[in-house]
Amino acid sequence: MNFHLSEQLIQHVPSFKVGLIQYKNIVVSNIPDQLASRIELHRHTVELDLLDQPVTYYEGVREWRQVFKAIGVxxxxxxxxxxxxxxxxxxxxxxxxxxxxxxxxxxxxxxYELPLGLYDMENIHGDVTVTLGTSNESFEGLNDRVNSAERKLITKDTNGPFGSPVVDSVRTAINHETTNGLHVLYIPPSKSEDEAITFTKHIGDLFTQVHGGQVKTAVLHREQPLAQFI
Known part of the structure; x- marks a missing residue:
């Protein structure tokens, strides 16, 4: 499977980067108690941070709002x-x-203050492109709506859009039967290429600590807009 970062998107955001993680033979289950406790602790920390602050208190929120503005969203x-x-x-x-x-x-x-998409690879067909959507593209989202892809940042395969930094599709949603997954990390443009590579590998390692399986990673950016997973 080939992955491609579109030139159109790079023109709008020259330092745009996407982290890709392929998982094989993972086991998805109910959330383990230890993980649930860690998530609850972090949720409580965020809740305290935001008592007297807007969500733009977080640099990652501010930066992604600027990215959206740069692509016209x-x-x-x-x-x-x-x-x-x-x-x-x-x-x-x-x-x-x-x-x-x-x-x-x-x-x-x-x-890590960034949008991520997590997908069932069995329902992804052909090559994958991260790009800007067109007026004739749409997808059924996990928000129970048909979402227009026009001028939006999307990830798509030969069957059309299946993900975005806003909402993902029903078609490729990960579930308890998923064994092969794909993580798409919409990495803040301010991160360097080396930081993006390290960060993507780190996320993959953490995910497989919980779900097992094997992992491969790649980072797409202006100088390397193509990658391939076998």
């Missing part, structure tokens, strides 16, 4: 997924507890 109307999680905590709403994989993905998003 209103961050007040379409919020990056990590910002939505921070807002959920500020409003004292519980975090979703769908599976160990989803809970850990949300934890990474909060801890």
């Amino acid at each position: 209103d961050p007040g109307k379409y919020r990056p997924s990590h910002e939505a999680l921070f807002r959920r905590i500020k409003a004292k709403k519980p975090l979703p507890e769908i599976s160990s994989a989803v809970s850990l993905n949300n934890f990474f998003s909060l801890q």
Whole structure:
């Protein structure tokens, strides 16, 4: 499977980077008690941080709002997924507890202040491109809506969009039967290439500590917009 970062997107955000992690033979389950406790501790820390602060207190939220503006998306109307999680905590709403994989993905998003997408690779077909969507592209999202991809940052395969930093698709959602997964990390452009590589490997290692399996990683950026996983 080939992965491609589009030139169109690089033109809007020259330092844009995407981390890719391929998982094989993972085991997704209910959230383990130890992981649940760690997530709850971090959620409580965030809640305290946001008692007297807006969500833009976090640098990662501010930076991604700027990225959205650079590609022509209103961050007040379409919020990056990590910002939505921070807002959920500020409003004292519980975090979703769908599976160990989803809970850990949300934890990474909060801890590292960036949007991530986690997908079932069995439902991804052909090559994958991170790009800007067109007016004739849309997808059924986990928000129970058909989401237009026009001018939005999306990740797509030959069947169309399946992910974005805002919401992911029903088609490729990870579940308890998933054994082969794909993590897409929308890395803050301010991170260097070396930082992005180290960070992506770190996320992969942490995920497999909980779910087992084998992992491969790659980072796409302006100088290296292509990668391949076998």
